[in-house]
Amino acid sequence: MRILVVGAGATGGFFGGRLAQAGRDVTFLVREKRGETLKKSGLNIHTPQGITCVQPKLVLASELKDTFDVVILTVKGFSLEAVMEEFAPAVGEQTLILPVLNGMHHLEKIQQRFGKHRAIGGLCRINATLDAEGQVHQMTALDELIYGEVDGERSERIVKLDDLLQNAGFTARLSRHIVSEMWEKWLFLASVGGITCLMRGNMGQVSRAAGGPAFISAFVEEVVAIVVAGGYRERPHVKLNTIKELTNENSTQTTSMYRDMTQGLPVEAEQILGSLVSIAEKAGLNTPLVNAAYTHMSVYQENIRK
Ligand SMILES: NC(=O)C1=CN([C@@H]2O[C@H](COP(=O)(O)OP(=O)(O)OC[C@H]3O[C@@H](n4cnc5c(N)ncnc54)[C@H](OP(=O)(O)O)[C@@H]3O)[C@@H](O)[C@H]2O)C=CC1
Numbered sequence: 659m660r661i662l663v664v665g666a667g668a669t670g671g672f673f674g675g676r677l678a679q680a681g682r683d684v685t686f687l688v689r690e691k692r693g694e695t696l697k698k699s700g701l702n703i704h705t706p707q708g709i710t711c712v713q714p715k716l717v718l719a720s721e722l723k724d725t726f727d728v729v730i731l732t733v734k735g736f737s738l739e740a741v742m743e744e745f746a747p748a749v750g751e752q753t754l755i756l757p758v759l760n761g762m763h764h765l766e767k768i769q770q771r772f773g774k775h776r777a778i779g780g781l782c783r784i785n786a787t788l789d790a791e792g793q794v795h796q797m798t799a800l801d802e803l804i805y806g807e808v809d810g811e812r813s814e815r816i817v818k819l820d821d822l823l824q825n826a827g828f829t830a831r832l833s834r835h836i837v838s839e840m841w842e843k844w845l846f847l848a849s850v851g852g853i854t855c856l857m858r859g860n861m862g863q864v865s866r867a868a869g870g871p872a873f874i875s876a877f878v879e880e881v882v883a884i885v886v887a888g889g890y891r892e893r894p895h896v897k898l899n900t901i902k903e904l905t906n907e908n909s910t911q912t913t914s915m916y917r918d919m920t921q922g923l924p925v926e927a928e929q930i931l932g933s934l935v936s937i938a939e940k941a942g943l944n945t946p947l948v949n950a951a952y953t954h955m956s957v958y959q960e961n962i963r964k
């Protein structure tokens with residue numbers, strides 16, 4: 659099966675690189691500058707176990723002609739609209755599109771652009787980043803890629819995809835509840851992202867600060883109320899476990915949004931926080947903490963554009 663990994667950044671470089679190393683037929687859709695770097699230096703992946711290097715197969719949007727069996731979509735949410743037009747020639751009648759983006763609304767956008775049946779649900783759990791040379795760093799042992807049909811069916815095509823992704827050097831899991839898992843991932847990520855960006859420190863630092871635990875609990879309560887209004891069917895232990903995990907004073911947890919912010923890079927403020935604020939507004943919820951986090955990141959975005 660031919661796999662097109664759209665984007666060769668932190669997540670695309672890691673999961674796509676691992677798949678290529680495991681012998682799968684992987685091509686990366688890249689822009690010119692990233693392509694030049696990868697041609698010159700290869701795709702270097704630093705993991706807690708050591709460094710590996712793959713010579714990746716690359717394609718530019720202008721060269722895309724054939725369709726692929728699987729498209730793994732690994733761009734940031736703010737690049738989605740543009741990139742969908744660019745990888746459109748790769749999408750045929752049988753192509754599956756697996757997005758790893760944070761948030762929920764990208765799924766609807768992919769379905770609108772390519773048809774409901776083309777997209778499956780997906781998410782990844784990893785702490786990955788690119789360094790100044792464009793090399794991929796997997797910063798912790800976390801390496802999960804989770805996917806499933808939106809309606810939970812164990813279809814022939816999803817089982818085939820599962821076979822393709824298993825035993826490729828990361829933790830791959832087929833989920834029968836992927837939409838629910840995506841909501842829960844967003845709940846967690848938006849909470850950690852909003853809290854760490856607003857407070858400018860990791861979760862342990864916020865937990866140890868005066869008023870920190872109460873702030874964390876109140877923030878998570880707001881996020882949970884919003885995602886429930888958005889369609890998430892709440893599992894009660896999730897909120898309690900999230901608050902417990904996020905108030906651990908020893909936690910060094912941050913998020914990709916926090917890492918991007920500390921490096922002065924664009925962040926997914928709209929996709930991770932703005933979309934929550936929109937749901938809250940529509941549902942008439944009072945969510946001052948989430949709103950404050952969104953406003954804060956919107957000011958940050960304006961500053962880095964200057
Ligand atoms: N990093 C992490 O630890 C985690 C990230 N996520 C989520 O995964 C998603 C991807 O994040 P991440 O991998 O960190 O992002 P990165 O910024 O590291 O990588 C995104 C890549 O997409 C590429 N890209 C953008 N537009 C195009 C285009 N038109 N054509 C080809 N390539 C393009 C960029 O290439 P270029 O160099 O040309 O700009 C960049 O290399 C996000 O939604 C994020 O929230 C989820 C879990 C963990």
Ligand SMILES: CC(C)(CO)C(=O)C(=O)O
Pocket residue numbers: 760782783784785846847850912913914915
């Ligand atoms: C949940 C977490 C922190 C790890 O996968 C993440 O998704 C991110 O950093 O974007």
